[in-house]
Amino acid sequence: MQYTDQLLERFLNYVAFDTQSKPKAKTSPSTQGQLKLAKYLEQELRTLGLQDIELTKHGILTAFLPANIxxxxxxxxxxxxxxxxxxxGKNVRPEVIRAYRGGDIALGIGDEYLSPVFYPFMHQLVGKTLIVTDGNTLLGADNKAGIAEIMTALSLLMANDIPHCNVRVAFTPDEEIGLGMQFFPLERFPCDWAYTIxxxxxxxxxYENFNAASATVTFYGKSMHTGSAKGRMLNALTIACAFQQCFPSDEVPEKTENKQGFFHLSSFHGDIEKTELCYLIRDFDYAGFTRRKAFIEELVESFNRKENLIRPIKLEISDSYLNMYDTVKKVPESVQLADRAMQQCGITPLHKPIRGGTDGAWLAAKGLACPNIFTGGYNFHSKHELICLENMQSAVEVITTMMRMAAE
Ligand SMILES: [Zn+2]
Structure with a gap:
């Protein structure tokens, strides 16, 4: 197909920008590279002929393509x-492998390689065009493939005069550090529903993700010379260990999958006088989520009652994001349209729960249903990241088909 070259060219252009986000940065976006890419895309949207193009100082780029029916x-x-x-993600040097012949792929001149032994999905990619890294950086298909696919779908809709619905586009920063939607101008993005690609x-x-919260539990003790500690020392570390032992040992990330929730002890810091435990709380089911939070609260209460403490244990719980499904189920067309478009493109939809959060979860909490759709990439967040050009084409076809079907 003729647009494939454009799609590949766009993708290779975007991955040349270093847009790695940075946790705990004092600015938004967290890094300037993201703003550079946003400016580049702003220009591209103008060239394509989109309307209402706006780039905020926080690096959020929005644009509008009015319906033609x-x-x-x-x-x-x-x-x-x-x-x-x-x-x-600095100095990404992508390598394009045409007609992959199967077997191992050496990355660059180093020791890194991709092997179907570790990545059985590679067997399905024989004969296709793959884009890989040189083994020193990630590729950035997450999420520049999504940007290239959206841009290409827009250009196809416009160039071929395909009947389509109103389309609003948003490219946002800092998704990977959970701050993507912090300054999102939702009032300037009025949609019936949306998709993250x-x-x-x-x-x-x-279209389902965890309900998520984090908890910090602080224990206090009293330090004493170990030689004369009998009956006088109170060790915060020991209390914290006993506390952790009360958690269900099977409900941890390393022993759960699919829709099972968990408690995750993510850090354990401290000394005799003060020890702090941090937990992630995750559950797809809202009632289960509430029960998990209550479990920690009750455990803290029971320790405060029973143990001989110098100061009560302190508990702080804060919600991170909520399951988007409650919003999505009120707009079933959002899932149905994606299903129908995939089937029309000869693709079997794989409905999967997300064992994490997305920008869509934030939007859903504000009332905008926003399922997530494939880009066609693999091994995100690593040097072994790769994408298949034919998969990207499939994403472009699904997007254009959805925009067309929505207008029927
Ligand atoms: Zn992503």
Whole structure:
């Protein structure tokens, strides 16, 4: 197909920008590279001929493509500018492998390689065009593939005069550090529903995610010379250990999958006088989520009652994000349209729960249903990240088909 070259060219242009986000930065966006990419995309949207193009000082780029038929709904398409802080995104040197012949792929001139032994999905990619890294950085398909796919779908809709609905586009920063939607101008993004194009393998369609909270529990003790500590020392570390032992040992990330929730002890810091435990609380089910928070509260209360403490244990719990499903189920068209479009493109939709959060979860909390759709990439956040050009084409086809079907 003729647009494939454009799609690849766009993708290679975008990954050349270093847009790694940075946790705990004092600015928003957290890094200037994201703003550079946003400016570049702003220009590209202008060249394409979109309307209402706006780039905020926080690096949020929005634009509008009006429908070319009457009474069509408005659908949002969202992708993020940043790449993961877990792996460098500086000087990405992508390598395009045409007609992959199967077997191992050496990355660059170093020791890194991709092997179907570790990544069985590679067997399905034989004969296709793959884009890989040189083994020193991530690739940035997460989420620049999503941006390239949205841009290409927009250009196809416009160039071929395909009947389509109203389309609102947003490219946002800092998704990987959970701050993507901090300054999102929702009032300037009025949509019936939206999609993030930020998933993995072809067919992925996600509209359920964890309810998430974090808890910090602080224990206080009293230090004493160990030689004369009998009956006088109170060790905060020991109390914290006993506290942690009360958690259900099977309900941890390393022993759960699919829709099972968990408690995750993410850090344990301290000394005899003061010890702090941090937990992540995750559950798809809202009632289960509430029960998990109550479990920690009750455990703290019971320790405060029973143990001989110098000061009561302090507990702080804060919600991080909520399951988007409660909002999505009120707009079933959002999932149905994606399902129908995939089927029309010959793709079997894979409905999967997200064991994490997305920008869509934030939007859903504000009332905008926002399922997540595949980009066609694999091994995100690592040097082994790769994407298949034919998968990206599938994403472009699904997006254009959705915009067309929504206008029917
Ligand atoms: Zn992403």
């Amino acid at each position: 009457e009474n069509a709904p408005t659908i949002g398409l969202i992708a993020h500018l940043d790449t993961s802080p877990q792996c460098s 930020d998933g993995g393998e072809v067919g992925e369609l996600e």
